[in-house]
Amino acid sequence: MLWDSVWDIGCNIFGFIAMIGPLLLVGWYFKAAKEKFRKLNEQNKND
Amino acid sequence: MDTSIVVSLHVLDWIVIAIYVVIILYIGYYFSKRSKGFDDYFMAGRDLNAPLLVGTLVSTFYGLDTLFGDSEVAFFEGISSFFAYALPYTALYAVMAFLSPVFKEKFPEGTTMQEIAFKRYGKTAGVASSIASFLYSTNTMEMMGIGFLLRLTTGMPFWVGTLIGAIFVTAFTWMGGLWAVTITDFIQFLIMMVTIGLALVIGWTAMGGYENIMVGLENFVGEDAEYYFQIGAGYLTPWLLLVYSVTAFAVLAEPAFFQRIFASAGPKEIKKAFTAGIPMWLAFDWAVTFLGIMGAAAIGLAIIPEVVPNEALFAVAGQYLPAGVLGLFIAGVFSAAMSTADSYFLVAGGVIGYDIYKGVINPDADQKQTERMTKIGVLISAALSLALAFFFERILEVWVFQATVIITTCIIPVYFGTFSKKPPKKIAGTVATVFGLIASVIWYIWTNFFGVYDEEMEVYIVKIGDVELWQEYGILIITPIVLILYLIFNKLGKETMELKGDE
Numbered sequence: 001m002l003w004d005s006v007w008d009i010g011c012n013i014f015g016f017i018a019m020i021g022p023l024l025l026v027g028w029y030f031k032a033a034k035e036k037f038r039k040l041n042e043q044n045k046n047d
Numbered sequence: 048m049d050t051s052i053v054v055s056l057h058v059l060d061w062i063v064i065a066i067y068v069v070i071i072l073y074i075g076y077y078f079s080k081r082s083k084g085f086d087d088y089f090m091a092g093r094d095l096n097a098p099l100l101v102g103t104l105v106s107t108f109y110g111l112d113t114l115f116g117d118s119e120v121a122f123f124e125g126i127s128s129f130f131a132y133a134l135p136y137t138a139l140y141a142v143m144a145f146l147s148p149v150f151k152e153k154f155p156e157g158t159t160m161q162e163i164a165f166k167r168y169g170k171t172a173g174v175a176s177s178i179a180s181f182l183y184s185t186n187t188m189e190m191m192g193i194g195f196l197l198r199l200t201t202g203m204p205f206w207v208g209t210l211i212g213a214i215f216v217t218a219f220t221w222m223g224g225l226w227a228v229t230i231t232d233f234i235q236f237l238i239m240m241v242t243i244g245l246a247l248v249i250g251w252t253a254m255g256g257y258e259n260i261m262v263g264l265e266n267f268v269g270e271d272a273e274y275y276f277q278i279g280a281g282y283l284t285p286w287l288l289l290v291y292s293v294t295a296f297a298v299l300a301e302p303a304f305f306q307r308i309f310a311s312a313g314p315k316e317i318k319k320a321f322t323a324g325i326p327m328w329l330a331f332d333w334a335v336t337f338l339g340i341m342g343a344a345a346i347g348l349a350i351i352p353e354v355v356p357n358e359a360l361f362a363v364a365g366q367y368l369p370a371g372v373l374g375l376f377i378a379g380v381f382s383a384a385m386s387t388a389d390s391y392f393l394v395a396g397g398v399i400g401y402d403i404y405k406g407v408i409n410p411d412a413d414q415k416q417t418e419r420m421t422k423i424g425v426l427i428s429a430a431l432s433l434a435l436a437f438f439f440e441r442i443l444e445v446w447v448f449q450a451t452v453i454i455t456t457c458i459i460p461v462y463f464g465t466f467s468k469k470p471p472k473k474i475a476g477t478v479a480t481v482f483g484l485i486a487s488v489i490w491y492i493w494t495n496f497f498g499v500y501d502e503e504m505e506v507y508i509v510k511i512g513d514v515e516l517w518q519e520y521g522i523l524i525i526t527p528i529v530l531i532l533y534l535i536f537n538k539l540g541k542e543t544m545e546l547k548g549d550e
Binding site: 001002004005007008010011012014015016017018019020021022023025026028029031032033036040043044 | 081094096097098099101102226230233236237240241243244245247248251252255256257258276323326327329330331333334337
């Protein structure tokens with residue numbers, strides 16, 4: 001990685017946000033998705 | 048178009064893409080078995096919380112129009128693409144983070160943005176804003192993008208790729224509805240963000256960073272290339288830059304955002320989702336801009352052959368990303384198209400099924416009938432998108448037309464209708480929506496038929512005396528007129544439509 005100019009730094013920072021940002025949300029998402037799937041399956045069984 | 052393969056994929060890349068396609072189709076099938084009517088199909092049971100909303104908000108609004116549009120501007124103009132074109136959008140996402148909870152609070156049972164026009168101003172305004180939403184939600188750009196992508200990777204003709212893309216996205220949307228869209232949007236959001244970030248960091252470093260990229264840009268343009276890193280440089284006139292910035296106001300009248308606001312579990316959830324999405328949008332815009340600049344520099348450095356801007360983006364990725372990761376990158380690009388296309392097909396289906404069929408033609412329609420008509424709307428939208436994909440030549444041209452229609456028709460009536468302390472007059476919203484819609488469509492037809500196409504600028508220009516009117520300026524001319532008309536008729540009008548909570 002290069003850190004020589006402001007543009008190098010910008011690319012590293014925004015590249016890092018693009019890669020890491022969504023990964024930080026994965027746990028939050030799976031917890032919510034799991035709960036929704038459980039509710040939907042329960043509803044389906046009851047119907 | 049020729050059928051040369053610009054990006055060669057390894058067998059590992061194709062396996063990654065195949066896994067992606069199977070997962071997406073399975074999720075669509077899973078939810079098709081669980082939908083119990085329109086509310087489930089179109090509103091995901093009105094139970095979406097923040098983690099589910101983030102992915103769908105980001106990936107829906109960022110499709111191939113952003114990827115190709117921003118990178119194309121950056122390829123020729125440099126960082127203006129980010130600072131003049133993308134940053135105004137970020138500012139308006141922040142505005143939406145504050146405004147979206149108000150819409151949810153004020154219209155807790157709301158379903159679509161155009162429903163606000165129906166409730167505040169009556170059927171004529173509702174139908175006019177529904178037509179604008181339908182036109183806006185036409186997926187021409189994504190269909191063109193998928194056709195382009197398949198041509199680059201397989202060499203198949205553009206029209207075959209476009210047709211395959213349309214069939215795949217339509218089948219998925221038809222089956223799964225908003226639940227399937229939301230669940231898969233996060234996966235697609237993850238793939239598109241991570242791969243674009245990887246391509247940026249790996250490519251920028253491998254090309255030698257700013258210093259060497261400047262050498263490549265100077266070779267590419269054959270002169271001083273400093274303007275690539277100056278805001279507002281290049282062929283974009285201040286007026287055109289202003290137009291591109293003003294298209295950001297489409298964020299405030301984005302039908303897919305409104306669908307998600309009303310499908311959210313509550314005002315706090317939608318606010319959290321918008322707030323979490325802002326850094327992601329910003330990072331994606333930056334990455335796409337700099338990949339566009341890298342494409343031009345790579346040609347200058349003879350790393351890739353001389354290709355058009357959109358192909359340069361893929362040629363750079365193909366040059367530096369290892370097998371498997373390149374497949375993931377292609378899946379990421381496809382994800383960007385897919386997550387946007389499925390959402391807009393659904394929104395367009397909702398216009399037909401909910402706003403027009405249930406709102407005007409058959410108010411007594413039950414959940415199943417409304418769901419069926421929504422699915423028919425999805426098909427109509429897909430057919431129209433496909434037809435227009437062969438009509439328009441430039442992706443940015445389509446976007447400016449759609450942004451013009453939605454901004455001029457919907458923003459002023461919808462926001463006055465929601466935020467005015469006193470109930471607005473029915474005639475004000477009716478005149479504003481009808482005038483906004485008709486004026487923007489006529490403007491585009493007029494400039495197409497009576498304008499002269501400028502090959503260099505790639506725009507239609509109408510000359511009246513010494514004044515040059517570019518097709519893109521429509522948004523700047525029509526919107527203030529709509530505002531003035533709205534204010535005049537709101538002053539003169541008498542009849543209002545009262546809502547619960549009005550003073």
